[in-house]
Amino acid sequence: MKRYSAVCASLLMLGFALPALPADEQGEPVLDQLDQARERGGLEVAVYRDFPPYSYQDQGRYTGVDVDLAGALARQLGLTLRLRPISAGDDTDDDLRNNIWKGHYLGGGVADLMLHVGMDPEYVKRQDKAELIAPYFHEAVSIAYRPGRYRNMTTPLSLVGTKVGVELGSISDYYMSGAYGGRLRTSAERLPTATAAVQAFANDEVDAVMAPRGELQGLLKQLGGPAIETRSTELQGLYRTAWDVGIAIKAGNPKLKAALLAALSQLQQSGELQKIFAQYGIDYVAPEMAAPIRP
Amino acid sequence: MENIPRRRGESRRAGLALAGSLGVLLAAMSLPVIAAGVTADMISKDATSTSDVLTVGMGQSGQRYSPLTTINADTVGDLVPAWTFSFGDEKQRGQESQPLVYNGKIFITGSYSRIWALDVKTGQKLWAYEHRLPDGIMPCCDVVNRGAALFDDLVIFSTLDAHLVALNQDTGKVVWNEKLDDYKAGYSNTAAPLIVKNMIVTGVSGGEFGVVGRVDARDAKTGKIIWTRPTVEGHMGTLNGKDNGITGKTNASWEGDQYKSGGAATWLGCTYGVDVDLIYCGTGNPSPWNSHTRPGDNLYSASTLALKADTGKIAWSYQTTPHDSWDFDGVNEFIPFDYIKNGKTVKAGAKADRNGFFYVLDRTNGKLLGVSPFVSKQTWASGVDMKTGRPIETANRPGDPGKEEKGSSVFAAPSFLGGKNWMPMAYNQGTGLFYVPSNEWGMDIWNEPITYKKGAAFLGAGFTIRPLYEDHIGVLRAMDPATGKIVWEYNNGAPLWGGVMTTAGNLVFTGTPEGFLKAFDAKTGKELWKFQTGSGVVGQPITWEQDGEQFVAVASGWGGAVPLWGGEVAKKVKDITQGGMLWVFKLHRTQAAAK
Structure with a gap:
């Protein structure tokens, strides 16, 4: 409660309108995931384990496109990166539940964001507890x-x-x-x-x-x-054979969402994003979906 | 007719009270003896020896039947707690274990690959072993363990990271630790191992792609492999380090190289028929889930396999769900039993399958002797052809996601959690009935053309489980294996998820998610006794005799696969609190009687 009062006070002093903060079941306001990350001093990013060329171990260190992107996003947000390599579940719904909005029943809590999430519009719409934002590749x-x-x-x-x-x-x-x-x-x-x-x-x-x-x-x-x-080749039939990949966060964290969209936009404009892909031998293809309008 | 159990119990107690000298004699006999260790012979007689419980299933055949009668339909009302033990720690979740009793100790495994040895008289903890689990294990369906095995001076159990660990019964120190398979490739293990002769027999669990089912037999003293038998056709078995023939015939029921990742995991372990020297193991569903992409019967998925104990060669097989499309694993326990037909003893075995049918097979050759539904609704098959043993399908197969976008939703019953899931049934030699813990639910299945796996598009299926009835999901049923008729049934609000045990005292015991251990009249199904354990009971009850008293024990602690699934079922169980306790009961004695 104390922590929340302090945040309110600083916002008021700065003259911002008080945003409607979401509340947990007991009615206690919950800090935006971005504020939680700032309190912790680190941005926890979930990437797939053993998933070259995006996120994989090389001589004991995690590396790859998504690992570099995670580092660049953390840097843009002024936070240190905490990498969470995750084992893929049966489908991405499992991964989002275990790593973004609920946490695995074995424990370990959730990450602030997850990379390399498929972003078909229908799939994005179906998610109600995770928000799929910021497509970054096709x-x-x-x-x-x-x-x-x-x-x-x-x-x-x-x-x-x-x-x-x-x-x-x-x-x-x-x-x-x-x-x-x-x-x-x-x-x-x-x-x-x-x-x-x-x-x-x-x-x-x-x-x-x-x-x-x-x-x-x-x-x-x-x-x-x-x-x-x-x-x-775009293979034929009803199978989905092309898709955008993007970033997932827990729903209801407008500050984190805005910060990530701004950070990604900066990385795209500066050409850093394309450079990361090129470093791993991948021709960068821009996502087909436009990034959602900033809140 | 059965014995009248009440008299036996009463006369024993009367005898104790009358003759002081007899009491002294009994006390002397119950002094701890220096045990020579559990032998193969003791294991094969476990079903009839009443002073210990050496095997999960209370005997290698897994009948879960005790000849004890002190606790019986007339006395069970006096059953009260003797002592309890808390597993402790913040780790709770599902406790699906069965205790073992030997040499003054009780051995009980718990969630998160833990095991304890307790003083059987006082519940005092003697030692604890907590298996160190690596990060990145992905158990599909909760962090359960279903019990240990005893051999010589060892207690042996399998772990969530797919190891088999043997501990010294007295000290809890690791004697050997063998890797069953690679947890990073999706393998795990939760079933109780089976001792056959000098071997320890295990299956494998794992829901990931690429897992191929297998049965392994190891030297129980050393953990060294003796034979291994893959459960998917086309894979080579081994015996003493040498090739021992391919399972089935390559590409007879699979196309291309699909058999290389065919599934058929043996995640529930095996039973043993000592008279025919066959090990019976059930196998899981084939992989991938979409049956339209893998034409053929996909042998030996969703089957019971009978393996020759000494070589691991397949003696016979029976596939309950050919070319499975509903996730009807065929892993359920096959329980050998005898019955009389036309004056002749029939060497049979029974299995209540996930698919909702109760099968009676000739245990010597796998021939179908009888089959009948043990749930009220089956949409996928109208029956089983007695000549071919194959189900008569009803065109209830989910659609091909390659042919239709979204696709129409199909309602199928039972649900993928099965008419019966892992929880073992029991067979009463006195009543001649099987007691089957079943669940009444179906599922909507639809194709999910747009979903993702590890960042890439993926063809998924959506499932929602739906209870069939408003007021109950669980039903405990008494089945007559000779006729296939249901003799009685008991409805329970929440799904039944615990094992069943039955006794010559005309009793059937099982637990409920609502927290009760319950006792029923074995002939009529009348509820005779219940006790609230404080958390859901999904464990496997046992009974044994010590110092002239009969005891009953069960683990309590809610969990397992049910609470992990959402929808209507989750609503029925959402208020159940977790736990982790062993409860031990005996008949109440007044102070006067004790003197």
Whole structure:
């Protein structure tokens, strides 16, 4: 309570209108997540564990596009970065619940924000406890292949009878398993991770590899694979094969939201964001969704 | 007719009161003996030995039946607490464990991979072991443990990070610690291990993609692997470090390389039929969840497998839900039992499946002998073909997300949490009935074309569980395995999630999420006794005899998968508080009688 009075007093002195602060169940006002982060002195950012080229361990240190972006956002906010590498749940709803608005039942609380969250408008609308803001990149499922193995790649049906590496359980796996009445099903080589799929391609164990373009480009660079023609294609069917990725925060934190939108906008305008992607071998593609209007 | 149990109990007590010399003699007999350790022979006789409980399931067959009669339908009203033990710590959540009793000690596992040894007479803590769990474990369905195994001077249990840990029974010190699998790849373990001869037999749990089910047999003294049997066709088994034949026939019921990540996790462990020397293990659903992308029966998912104890070779298999589309795991316990038909003894086994059917199979060859529903509503199949053993499907399969956008919602019953989930049923040799803890719920399933997994688009499915009735979800049912008829049923408001135990005293015990341990008349289902334990009971009750008195014990502590799911069901259980206690009961004796 004391803490809240102090905040009120300072706001009044500065002559701002008192914002309607959300309250918890007992009616006690809850500080905006940004103020909580400032009190803590650090910005806690959730990124996926073992997710190259976005967030992964390299010689004991976490690195990658999302790790660099997290650092840049924290710097813009004047806070130190606290990284929270998370294990992916069955779907992103689980990740948002465990890391953004509720916390895992094993304990550990929540992070201030989470990166690399899919942002289809319908998906954004469906979330009521997390707010999906600030799209920062556009992904599309793509195929990298050895040109000599295929006469042309005008349709994914060209993949029939060849070996296509995919990450097990990924959208690429589902595409290969279900599209065209399952005609591509036996062409899929299902591997435990996208890294393993790209590695198999680099080792010439498969003729092609299918994955989101950013992962494909980043992993090809990381594994030092041969210079290979990479074809980006919007695959057909009802499968979702292109999407924006953005930032998720707990709903009802207008100050944190405004601060993050401003910080990201600054990173985009200065070209730093594009530079981060380029560093990991990824051609930057701007999100298709416009960032929401500032509150 | 059964014995009249009351007389036995009374005469024993009368005997004690009358003859002082007899009392002294009994006291002398109950002095701690230097135990030579738990032998394979003792394990195989656990179902009939009443002074100890050496196995989860109260015998390798898992009947959970005790011949004890001191506590019976007439005396159970006098059942009162003898002592209790709090697991302590801020760690609570679901306590699905079963206590074990041996050599003056009671061993009980708890949530978060913990285990305690207590003095069986006083409840005094002798030692505690808390397994150090790494960051990043992702248990799918709460941090439960379902009990330990005893062998020689060891007590052995599995952990959430997929280890098998053997501790010295007297000191609690680690004797061996074997990795069952890699928790980082999504593996975990919560089931009680099974002792068969000199081996310890375990399955694997894990909901992530890429998990392939397996049964492992290890030397119980050392933890070293003897044989392993994958539960998905196309995978090689081993025996003594050498290849021991492929499970099934590669690509007979899977296309391409999909079998390499086929699921069929053996997360609930196994039972054993000593007379046929077969280990019975149930398997989980196939992977991925969308059945339209994996044509075929997807063997041996959603099945019961009978494995030869010495080699791990598959003797027979029975698939309850071929080409599963509803998350109907086939993991449920297969309980060997005998019944008389046309004057002949039938060597049978029974299983109440997640899919809502109660199966009776020939335990020697897996042939279907009888099948009937044990829940009131099944939408996915109208019955089972007695000739082929296959379900007769009703076109209730969820739609293909590759073919339709949003897709129509399908209502299917039972829900994915099953007509029966993990909680084990019991078989009473006196009444000849199975006592099945079941739940009445269905689910809406729809395709969720726009969802994400690890930052990438993903085809998901939405599920909402819906109770079928206003006033109850849980139903404890007595099933006659010879006829498939339901003899009696008892309705409970919240879903039943605890194990069942039955005795020759014409009693059936089980716990409720509302906090009660309850006793029912085994023949009529009449509720005879209940006790409020302070938190939901999802544990497995046991009974044993010591110093001429019969005891009953159960762990209390609400949790498990139910509170993790939202919707209508969550409303029924949201006010239940957590806990972590072991409760031990015995019959009340007045001071006068004690003298």
